[in-house]
Amino acid sequence: MPGLEQDTLHASLQDPLLDSIGFLNEVMSRFPQAISFAPGAPHLAHLLDDDLTRYVELYVDHLRRTRGLDLHGARRLLYEYGPARGLINDLVAAALQDDLQCAVAAESLVITVGAQEAMLLTLRALCRDRTDVLAVAEPCFVGITGAARLLDVDVVAVPEDGRGPDLAALEKECAVLRAAGRRVRAMYVAPDYANPSGTVMDLDTRRRLLEVAARQDFLLVEDNAYGFTAPEKHQLPSLKAMPGGDRVVLLGTFAKLCLPGARVGYAVADQPVHTPDGRGRLLADELAALKSMVTVNTAPLCQAVIGGMLLEQGGSFTKLARERSALYRRNLGMLLDSLDRHLSPGGQTLPGISWNRPEGGFFVRMRVPVRVDAALLELAASRYGVLWTPMSQFYLSTAGDDELRLSCSYLDAERIEEGVLRLAAFLRDPVFRQ
Ligand SMILES: Cc1ncc(COP(=O)(O)O)c(C=O)c1O
Known part of the structure; x- marks a missing residue:
């Protein structure tokens, strides 16, 4: 050998x-x-008492009702390869409206193999070449720094205090990179009970971070993995739902709330992409194109489990x-x-x-x-x-x-x-x- x-x-x-x-x-x-x-x-x-078969059946019934399919037609959607962008996009979009007050069109969603794949796809799409750098608040979830490492995307870290990233340090990094002919293309943040710091970004920092992103012309990649654990009255708005949220790519996972073994997450990427033919696409379309060469599609059966859970919950995870x-x-x-x-x-x-x-x-x-x-x-x-x-x-x-x-x-x-x-x-x- x-x-x-x-x-x-x-x-x-x-x-x-x-x-x-x-x-x-x-x-x-x-x-x-x-x-x-x-x-x-x-x-x-x-987890252990969840009846996954029932969730799949609920989702099959939903497909039959909403798409006018017979049983075999609905089953085929789950048993065969599926669309790269996903199957349950409409249900997830409606839930995001209910749970996070994010107005999201199903077309701007890609259902991914966990939030981890969403990170990889988002970085791959956004970072054109070595000029583009990812900023993170330190300490930072290894999934995103690991994905950046795989993709040869350089990362700069700014420290965070108990209220979120140090925005003055962030602007300084932007200036240093610009002087070197490079740029912060995106910043990854987890505003709600970040892993590992537990930090909740306060409202003022959220507003100011969105302003910095606009001023310095970078996108925010918001990871909402632990937002659901917030005590009821302490819930702050998602960056995506705030003014300026059109600069935010929102990533989520159903691993922590629903079922890690299903490996289902999503990216909301509603940013328009201008193409030479003038027809235009969404960033979500680009993510789906990349996904077709990574995992092809998120397992339809796994999506059906999450879709069925959502249906059982009346369309919202609140x-x-x-x-x-x-x-x-x-x-x-x-x-x-x-x-x-x-x-x-x-x-x-x-x-x-x-x-x-x-x-x-x-x-x-x-x-x-x-x-x-x-x-x-x-x-x-x-x-x-x-x-x-x-x-x-x-x-x-x-x-x-x-x-x-x-x-x-x-x-x-x-x-x-x-x-x-x-x-x-x-x-x-x-x-x-x-
Ligand atoms: C902040 C954060 N984002 C994302 C993930 C991973 O999500 P998934 O299991 O859907 O890939 C984790 C898992 O530990 C996490 O802590």
């Missing part, structure tokens, strides 16, 4: 970023007894989001309460340790007084039976080298309490006193 030198393969394969998820899975598989605060996965209580997010907020409350009791006994927090207090999302971010690396994770897993995610993978800089991320979405109450007890023992290990 001829061997291949890794440095003859795409350069991204040598980037530790691409190994970050595999590395965590590998550690979890070696320490099956450990309590893991690592996966940002939905709770199984929301009620389901309220029900399911209650568990996540309860878990978050328990995690924060346990951290207070075990890491701040009598109000005296362990030296050098601090954490944030998000009101939604799946994650808590913790700062510790040592470098957080693979060796520290190994120690936590092997000696204390607890796992978490190193935050360095969410940074381009070294700013996150002393941080870890705790996720509580997947765990039950007793596991959270026991996990924090283990974490508290770990954080008292001599390595933290060197």
Whole structure:
């Protein structure tokens, strides 16, 4: 068998970023007894009783009613290859109107294989060549920086405070790039309970970010993965639904609210694209063209499951989001309460340790007084039976080298309490006193 030198393969394969998820899975598989605060996965209580066949049947009935098809005609749409842009676009467009107050035409939607594919397609379409750079707020979800790495798209990071990205730093980056003959083509943001920071961008920052995007002439790529976890009265408008939202490509996923195994997400890309023949297209048409060479189409059966869930919910996910997010907020409350009791006994927090207090999302971010690396994770897993995610993978800089991320979405109450007890023992290990 001829061997291949890794440095003859795409350069991204040598980037530790691409190994970050595999590395965590590998550690979890070696320490099956450990309590893991690592996966940002939905709770199984929301998944295992779902009857997927019923959802598919609901969707088949919907196709028959709305498209005048007989049973075989409706089934064919699910059993055969489908259109690259998707099948359930009309249902998702109506739900976005209801759930996010986003007026979206079905034609401007592409149904993708998770939000991850939507990120890849959006970056591929928007970044013409090496001139175009993606801006992100740091820390940032690895899915987008990883996709950029695969596509050889350069990324600049601006820091974020508790209210969103540092807009002065962003404008400075734009100017620096312009002076070098390059430009920020798009900025990725997750305004609602970002992964991993838990940050909610406040309303003023949302407005000002849209103004900066207009002034500097770049697009915003808005990821709404955790918006559904917001406490009811704290919901802020999606960037896409705000004045200036025509600069926003909205990406979403049904993985966290509905079913990760279905791998269904979407992109709303209603920006007009001017073509030489003068006929014009939408950015969504371009994404669909790219998709036809990536995954061809999102599995129609998987779309039918999500479509059926939407139909069962009366065409909107607002009620389901309220029900399911209650568990996540309860878990978050328990995690924060346990951290207070075990890491701040009598109000005296362990030296050098601090954490944030998000009101939604799946994650808590913790700062510790040592470098957080693979060796520290190994120690936590092997000696204390607890796992978490190193935050360095969410940074381009070294700013996150002393941080870890705790996720509580997947765990039950007793596991959270026991996990924090283990974490508290770990954080008292001599390595933290060197
Ligand atoms: C912020 C964010 N966006 C997108 C995704 C991925 O979505 P999908 O599973 O639909 O690809 C995740 C998953 O962890 C996420 O945290």
